[in-house]
Amino acid sequence: MKTLTLLRHAKAGWGERGSPDFDRPLNEKGRRAARAMGRAMRDAALGFDLVVASPAARVTETLEGAGEGYGTAFDPVWDRRAYLAAPEVLLEIVQATDDAVDTLLIVGHNPGLELLTLHLTSEEDGGELRAAVLEKYPTGTLAEIHLPVDRWRDAAEGKGTLRRFLRPRDLDAALGPDGD
Structure with missing residues (x-):
């Protein structure tokens, strides 16, 4: 059994006019949401053998905030392919994961x-x-998928079971949509 957890970066601002999308920072709500999600991951006793992350600023800041809430910093492998990746590219990352990793x-x-x-x-x-x-996979949201496989390369369409879908607004209504 393998467990794949997918965390979308928290709410980002637009940065300075003309700055690249890659450099967009979290806004205040995003920073609060990242810490809240980290606390929720800690409270649910979620642990990860490997963390792979997009190197975009909003992702790095999400991981920093989640680490604060979790109580320990995450030590990700930064993978440029994960930046704005299509699902096929993300699946390639999953399927290339070392089988010694049980929780990704x-x-x-x-x-x-x-x-x-x-x-x-x-x-x-x-x-x-x-x-x-x-309906929607909002910023800061976490999905946990259980895959009944022994090898990551066997992760395939329809094989997994969605066990957790946690949005920041599930933890604090103030972290929900407000039109910003």
Whole structure:
């Protein structure tokens, strides 16, 4: 059994006019959400053998904030391929993971994370959680997928079961949508 957790970066600001998308920082709400998600991961006793992350500023800041909430810093492998990655690229990252890793966390961007979640899980096993993903995969949200495989390369369409879909607003209504 392998466990894949996908964390979307928290809410970002737009940065300075003309600055590249890659350099967009978190806004204050995003920083609060990242810390809250870290606390939730700690409280749920989620642990990760490997963390792979996009090197974009909003992802690095999300991991810093989540680490503060978790109580220990995450030590990710920065992978440029994860920046704004299509679900096919994210699946390649998953399938190339060393089989000694049982719990993998990928931190990145939408729509890739949402589409990968939907690709790996089936409608029959998803229930309300999968319906929530179909509705929206907001910033700062975490999806946990259990894969009944021994080798990451066997992760494939519909094989996984969505076990957790946690949005910042589930932890604190003030972290929900407000039109910003």
